[in-house]
Amino acid sequence: MPTDKEVLELAGKAGEILLKNGAEIYRVQDTMTYILNYCHVSDAQVYVISNGIFATVDESGETPYSFVRHVPLGSVHLDRIDAVNTISRRLCQGQLSFDQARSALEKAENLPEASSLGTLAAYGLGCLSFCYLFGGSFFDAIAAFFIGIFLGLSQNFRCFGASKFTRYLLHSGFVTLLSVFALRLFPNLHLNQVVIGAIIPLVPGVMFTNGIRELFNGDYLSGLIHLADALLTAVCIALGVVGAIMLVRQIQGGVFL
Amino acid sequence: MIWQVLAAMLGVAAFGVLFHVPGRSYLPCALAGGLSWGLYLLGQALGGSLFLATVIASAGLTLYSRLMAIGLCLPSTVLIVTGIFPLVPGAGIYYTAYYLMVGERELFAAKGLEALASAGAIALGILAGSEIPQKWLRRLAGLGIARKSKV
Incomplete structure (x- = not known):
């Protein structure tokens, strides 16, 4: 069972890849929220703007964690968005384990440029x-x-x-x-x-x-x-x-x- | 008109390479480009203004992209941002700059307004296409998939 911190890092990573490669804000926010909810993280909050991600979990509890990233507007890379989309869908349908999802995200982040x-x-x-x-x-x-x-x-x-x-x-x-x-x-x-x-x-x-x-x-x-x-x-x-x-x-x- | 639509399809597929669309979406992307430009030409041929034709084309494109997104498990943004390119007022930007430079003030204003109007028309079309509830589209896409699996 992954800890809250690991879940937050996974969701944050997914959000960061989406945002950097030109996804819409609602997609970033929804994907992160799905992952956090699926992993039963308590009291998750996600806020995304076009060049930054802010998220916290368990803010008023014993072990609060936060995730803040500055994501500059980058070049558009639609297959990375598609890959992250697939990973989060399969994770939330139970077809991927948490660790598989993490290594798949690493791969999605580094999908190659066109020749x-x-x-x-x-x-x-x-x-x-x-x-x-x-x-x-x-x-x-x-x-x-x-x-x-x-x-x-x-x-x-x-x-x-x-x-x-x-x-x-x-x-x-x-x-x-x-x-x-x-x-x-x-x-x-x-x-x-x-x-x-x-x-x-x-x-x-x-x-x-x-x-x-x-x-x-x-x-x-x-x-x-x-x-x-x-x-x-x-x-x-x-x-x-x-x-x-x-x-x-x-x-x-x-x-x- | 067929050549125009084919050119739009080729151009949008080429842009798909520049934006790294997923391999399985090249054909749907090309069709999206052909659809948006085809609807635009059709709208103008039927006597619609530039504004109206752009609204219809971008609304049709948005609907198409959302339907295909459900059918292919693709993010709809892949199809929308590539398919919209024929409608984006690239020529408008150029002519506005051009007439500013040659000092044709009236044409400069006219072309500038035209570029802004087609930007607004794209916005309106996307809004119209986005307002159809996702549930209806799912049902529509579900029909298509059911029929395909029967055959």
Whole structure:
């Protein structure tokens, strides 16, 4: 029989993996509460916001424990969320023992990244398809494909430890410059459609969607944090595009593209 | 329109790789993308405004994701966040920035408002899709599973 402290640590670990990899607040809170209740922990309290977890057990009893974690907004990793979801469901259905669940969580936390070749192909194909969706011609889509691959490569540069927003700005500026360059080589491309296709992987769709859903679930604080993040990211992308085109105009002596 | 829907499916599947969706959910994710873009195009073809088409598409997507989530034991968020990408106003962000830069103030305001409106429409659609009680969806999904197991 696991002690209260062990249960709290297991539930906290599950919550931390969920939150770090982009799960919704209610899912984190529900999963932790399910695990704590399933293991009959007395007087459990869980509070989750978009970048932190607070939980206590047995607060007024003999052996109170608390669990506090700062969980910075990270990159989205949906299969880790799915894995933790499966573990907590099977634990609460009695198909997994406590120790099995603990080692399964270790594994879920370290589920591998996609291979770098696959990631590059995904950047390329994503840009290609969205360029076509937003009115690009066949050739625009091909150009977006190659620019997307360069964008995927550029994600490996940490930009000298710059903040997330500076990185977004630099990346969107970079793809815009590439698009302008492609336009110089092949004048019958359409600049707008190529750039739109190429910046789509940067657009904060997940943050935005999660933010909205959290607001509707009554998690106002987390929802606003995610929406603010999405809005700032969108502004940075826009600034990157503007900056790059202004730069090109300066170099060309005020001639507009 | 078929090519458009196929492109949306391909694009969303590619984004699935970037967000590391579980291996068994690539096809449902691609279908989610095709569904949201297809509903959006259909809504516009039937004379709906951009706002209305986006509301319908995101509501349909939310319902689809919740149904598939029950059927496949997947977190619904996997399908929603990937399938929504064709509707997210990425082009709106670009055109807003673009017209700001060329100094077309009216177009800048119009495009900015349009981007905000489609963000609001997505919010409204997700709300509409989320309001259907989980119990009904379970029953609906249960019917589908029962029929499948009979065959």
